[in-house]
Amino acid sequence: MARIAVTGTASFLGSRILRRLAEVRGEDEIVAVDIASPPATLQGVRHRMVDLTLPGADRRLVEIFDEEGIDTVVHAAFFTNPRRDAAYSHELESIGTLHLAAAAAAGGVRHLVVRSFTAVYGARGRNPNFLTEEKRPDPPERLSWARDKLEAEEHAFSFAKRYPDLGVSVLRFATLMGPGVHTFYTRVFSKRVVPVLLGYDPLVQLLHPEDALRAVDAVLAHGPSGILNIVPGDAMTLLTALHLSDKLTLPLPHTLAPPLADFWWGTGVGEAPGGFVEYARFPFVADGEKARRELGFTPRHSSREALQAFLAYRYPETAARARVMAEEVEA
């Protein structure tokens, strides 16, 4: 019996993955492992409560994996949004993955899929235009958000190296954007005025959640594949994305922006700390070639379509008006 366990089922992507797997493979084949119960619509799925931050989490996970006959684990317990409580994020993401990987190795799991972010590469002026999986990630030093995710990846790989039976896939997803997505990034795209950096306009990649789910399907079908960038087929500049969403941009000098962002974050109003400013300054465009070659995964939505889908979801009136206008033009 090959069952799949999904962690982080209260998160956006985790809950979607859980729903998708429950639909495709049947609710009996899926186990939700999370500190919180999965969404009400998925009450048929077995839920095992585990707090990944507790010291005994690994032992408890091994028990669960044995009892449920778990073969594959999809680990999606990561914070997409930066948290003010950085210590807890570190415990959950870095140490939590350490516990999970240890339990997976001891519990006879064959395939551990870890959700990650293309942001772990770090936005650097010296980045090549396309970051491949071989590129060594170099996230901003002061951004624990990105460093914790990178540590989690490293923990997973260190166990895969020591226990050859355990295969690891790390899916580095581009920034999610689309219907139903609520992250700090989409919150920025829901504001009237958005601060940008004076004289910088980097390329960004926006991934439609549907493509993210298809990539999870593909990697589960294919088996352990190492690191994979899951990105849309194109990129657009940040200002193009903001102006297509009718945002008023407020250009700030890049020397001033990080302390301002930190202050704003500190007051509790800002969406992200100053470490994120680099991502609005330099590109971190990842290359999806490996996923195409090895999984046969090609994204169905471009960055632009993902953005438009998000805008249609977030601003239904504007979208309806634009549709009417386009029809009039055609007529």
Added chain:
Amino acid sequence: MSPAPKVVPLHRPAASRRAAAPAPEDLRQRVEDLERELAAARAEGRAEGLLVTLARILDAGARNVSWASLARLQRAIYFAWHSEQTDDFGADPRFAETLEPLLEFLYAVWWRVETTGIEHVPAQGPALVVVNHSGVLPYDGMMVQLAIRHEHPARRMCRMLALDMFALLPVLAPALAKSGAVRANPDNAERLLGRGELLGVFPEGVKGVGKRFRNRYKLARFGRGGFVRIALRTGAPIVPCAVVGAEEIHPIIAKADWVGRPFGLPYFPITPTFPWLGPLGVIPLPTKWSLDFGDPLDVSEYGKDAADDPILVNRISEQVRSTIQRMIDGRLARRRSIWLG
């Protein structure tokens, strides 16, 4: 009855001002008409000039300012000179179009560029145009790009490999990316040559562009031969190109690197006009330029593995350097005047 004193009102009464403004319904109607027109123009793929866009918006009554109207104004201004879609390296066709008149002016009027040997640039397939670097700002790259686009029969787009420092600076970094340049990086170069694109490269790097006036036209060391390794790996021919005239546009008489360091600049030039004349000092001098393209050097006979042979790489690099140096020296010997050629 004495006549009433004639009062000349300093301000028109508020009521009449309100009456003069069009009714809100009219305005909304006009804005909607304009938006529909704009949508129609977009559907046709018609590009709209910046001034036309601005005039439209003022006409639509940007007076009753709201966040949304400001955002629409910004959007219209942005898309007047940017395309909604760039290619995957960030090159933006409309941005290049907008910049072109200025570059053409520099090319034809300001520097009166004389281009020879353009036929040495292959009409198709990958190639690496190797150029000497000078002139503080990357004007030479823009001129080489323009020369190939305008004077080559195949109208090829030559992508320039921009120095790290230019790819880090504000304003310049996105402008270069949108006009088709990419960061000088073996990854980028191989990817583009693999697609059969034409690349321009400045192996001298910062040492060339920030050269002092007394060292003008003496080619600096050609990096560590990275461009040769890329040519060997991809089999792309190397086309040498000598730029004469760019060395005098910003004569660097001294350097105050300590001024630039806090801003992340590798050098801070002192020229006869900069920084003394402020913004005027940024205007390049109107020297007479020449661009000479030389015979392409085919390195495909050495094979891909030759890229790992440092002696060979160095030899080819030195060969290209001396070819360009010879081309420059020949041009200099024939040149009578910096300004008239």
